[in-house]
Amino acid sequence: MSNNFIRAISVGEIAPGGMKAVELDGHEIVICNCGGTFYAIQRRCGHMNAPLEMGTLDGTYVTCGMHCAQFDVITGQALSGPVPADMGNEALPPRVAAMLQNVGMQMQHVRTESICTYETKVEGGWVHVAP
Amino acid sequence: MDTEARKKALHYFFDKLVGPLGFKFTPDVELKDFLLEQEVKLEAKHGVPFCPCQPIRNDRARDMKIVCPCIPYHREYFDALKRCWCGLFVHKDVTDPDSLPQLPPKEVGLE
Numbered sequence: 001m002s003n004n005f006i007r008a009i010s011v012g013e014i015a016p017g018g019m020k021a022v023e024l025d026g027h028e029i030v031i032c033n034c035g036g037t038f039y040a041i042q043r044r045c046g047h048m049n050a051p052l053e054m055g056t057l058d059g060t061y062v063t064c065g066m067h068c069a070q071f072d073v074i075t076g077q078a079l080s081g082p083v084p085a086d087m088g089n090e091a092l093p094p095r096v097a098a099m100l101q102n103v104g105m106q107m108q109h110v111r112t113e114s115i116c117t118y119e120t121k122v123e124g125g126w127v128h129v130a131p
Numbered sequence: 132m133d134t135e136a137r138k139k140a141l142h143y144f145f146d147k148l149v150g151p152l153g154f155k156f157t158p159d160v161e162l163k164d165f166l167l168e169q170e171v172k173l174e175a176k177h178g179v180p181f182c183p184c185q186p187i188r189n190d191r192a193r194d195m196k197i198v199c200p201c202i203p204y205h206r207e208y209f210d211a212l213k214r215c216w217c218g219l220f221v222h223k224d225v226t227d228p229d230s231l232p233q234l235p236p237k238e239v240g241l242e
Binding site for chain 1: 137140143174
């Protein structure tokens, strides 16, 4: 157990199923309320660094809002990489198609890494996190 | 990506989707485990957890109809069989999935 807990937010600040980003001791952290149990994870997605609090939390699974990579907030484990986007059936303007092809080619080499988790405890109506 | 962790996550999300449709996971634990593992592999390859027993045709409109759980796209047929194609999901009242007949659509009056 870490002794370096920092008071982060009050318990009532996040409704169950919600997330909130905080900065503690220089660390960008997202606190997740999973049905009344609080978990803390690194704010940056393990895929392309998007802020995870802008995604969705379902149970203990967080889905990044940018490319839908998924992580378990308890273990930080990466569960899914990005989901392919639907570009529709209509032909794109050549310049846009070329740009997307370039981005897609580079994104193929981006690995989805697991994310850091942080210890939490609730004390006196406050959520404390050990960054 | 850890296969077991992903299987657990797919189980969690699928369970929420199929329940309101009147389906549940098959009580055959071994089959469930096997099929979920195949879906994890398909998802790792294609980015989408396709049905493990249907061919991928590289035709997006058709392929989207075999993304698990594909129950809404084949509802009539699955309701007649009381199970989906691969048997990952069965009607909520099914306790013995092996007793369910696997009939082609024509034999249940759908073609």
